[in-house]
Amino acid sequence: MKDLFYYIYYRASKFYEDWGESNGYIGGRMVAAGSLCFIFLSIMIPVLHYLFNEKINTDIAWIVVIITSILSFFLSQKRYKELAEKYKDEKNSRLKGWLVFAYIIGSVILYFVSLALWG
Structure with missing residues (x-):
């Protein structure tokens, strides 16, 4: 699960950097935390x-948002550079x-969909 989270962070950060963002890792951090949330x-x-x-209430939703936001603080520019070095020669990167x-x-x-069906 951790590797998937890091890979999503890397790919989202790389996407933002390819589109000209100087701090693409910040956008990647938000995308990775949001998808996990x-x-x-x-x-x-x-x-x-x-x-x-029971139906989900806003207190539970806020707790999940806060926890995933705290997890995103462990993602830094240094981590992005480590991941970029690790995945620089990966095959099928476009796919x-x-x-x-x-x-x-x-x-x-x-x-x-889950909110519409059960929320």
Whole structure:
């Protein structure tokens, strides 16, 4: 799970840098934390509904947002450079970039679908 989080951070940061952002790692940090937050909330919504017969409230959502925001503070420019060195010669990088994009969009869609069904 940690490697997936780091890879999403790397690909999002690289995307922002390719589009001319001088501090692309900041945008990558927000994208990685946001996608992780949406995934956690998408899992929590049906769990709360089926196990506890409750709907998700804003307190639970804010706790998840705060926890993922704290996790994002461990992502720095130094970490991005380490990941860039690690993945600089990866094969099928374009395909992997599209898969990361699909994961990010899919996590947002999954959140709204689970919110519509059980929230």
